[in-house]
Amino acid sequence: MSEQTKTNKTLTGRVVSNAMDKTVTVVVERRVQHPVYGKFMSRSTKIHAHDEANSCDSGDLVRIEQCRPLSKTKSWRLLEILEKVR
Known part of the structure; x- marks a missing residue:
């Protein structure tokens, strides 16, 4: 069996x-193309x-990773x- 990294x-x-305590809310934005008109939307x-x-403070730019469910x-x-x- 070979070793695989996840x-x-x-x-x-x-x-x-x-x-919240030990929790932050992060907004992740992505740009998608409209299926009919082709315009890029946010x-x-x-x-x-x-x-x-x-x-973390409000306004910070952060990197997050997916993990097992920690709460609901x-x-x-x-x-x-x-x-x-600042």
Whole structure:
């Protein structure tokens, strides 16, 4: 049996809320093309991510990775803070 490494899905987004304890809300934006007209549109998804140290502030740019479900709404974990807001 060969050794296989499992890579988890990672996304980059902006923190919009850090009001909860050890949880941040991250907005991930993506650009999709309209199926009929071809115009590119901006679509966003709100994701709850686990922040163990409560180190994120609103407006920070972060990288998150998918993990096992940690609660009813959390199945993502904070990997790193890419850009801090002053």
